Amino acid sequence: MNNAILSCRKLNKRLGNTVAVDKISYEFESSHFYAIKGHHGAGKSTFLQILGLLEDSDNGSVYIDGKDVSKLSDKKKAKYRHKYFGYIFSSPLLNEKFTLLENIMIPMMIDRSKEDSECSAGELLKIVNLYDKKDSYPHELTKVERRKAAVIRAFANSPACIIADNPTSGLEDDDERLIFDILKEYASSSDKCVICVTDSDEVENYADSILIYGKGGLGK
Ligand SMILES: Nc1ncnc2c1ncn2[C@@H]1O[C@H](COP(=O)(O)OP(=O)(O)OP(=O)(O)O)[C@@H](O)[C@H]1O
Numbered sequence: 001m002n003n004a005i006l007s008c009r010k011l012n013k014r015l016g017n018t019v020a021v022d023k024i025s026y027e028f029e030s031s032h033f034y035a036i037k038g039h040h041g042a043g044k045s046t047f048l049q050i051l052g053l054l055e056d057s058d059n060g061s062v063y064i065d066g067k068d069v070s071k072l073s074d075k076k077k078a079k080y081r082h083k084y085f086g087y088i089f090s091s092p093l094l095n096e097k098f099t100l101l102e103n104i105m106i107p108m109m110i111d112r113s114k115e116d117s118e119c120s121a122g123e124l125l126k127i128v129n130l131y132d133k134k135d136s137y138p139h140e141l142t143k144v145e146r147r148k149a150a151v152i153r154a155f156a157n158s159p160a161c162i163i164a165d166n167p168t169s170g171l172e173d174d175d176e177r178l179i180f181d182i183l184k185e186y187a188s189s190s191d192k193c194v195i196c197v198t199d200s201d202e203v204e205n206y207a208d209s210i211l212i213y214g215k216g217g218l219g220k
């Protein structure tokens, strides 16, 4: 039986003169940590943005649990983005006006009480040993601490699918391993998957599949 929780069919995207996404079809299954590697400028970030419903493709479709979501209204797509995806980018976008704890709990408060969100955000901070910094503002944190916070913030609403674009770039080996370890643990749940673009070789010790991004598809 096919247990793809996210899939795409014949995705195409041209940016200027470049074909960034070239007829890519793939089925991403649950309980799986996918690493995607490929040349600089090949189109990996563009592909992730389309998969995560942050950008439209020129052609092709994205399916969530078998349903074509690529032609939905912006409002419906926004709902999927909130419920279904957690995003991790290489530059952590934490809001300077809020403390670390608030940064993590704010996305939770859309559908949960303040108390419940605060409690869950605290638990996530403990995973990355940042609970004692919960009242710090982003500028008071180190680069690594901000990065770890951005990773666990993506877990805020227990999304089915984590989309990560170079989440460990610029980190020391130990911190890189910690982040991959957290992602691997998240992906091991029966109803989750992690799709991570990375240029790190260390990911080979953590990912279930290493896919190579190129013209005409995702290969092994
Ligand atoms: N707005 C744009 N207009 C024209 N070309 C663009 C635009 N944005 C990106 N590109 C080009 O599209 C291609 C794909 O970019 P993309 O950022 O998806 O690649 P990437 O594989 O993520 O690269 P990297 O490994 O450096 O992060 C690149 O050649 C890039 O220069």
Ligand SMILES: [Mg+2]
Pocket (backbone or CB within 6 Å): 044, 045, 046, 165
């Ligand atoms: Mg990129």
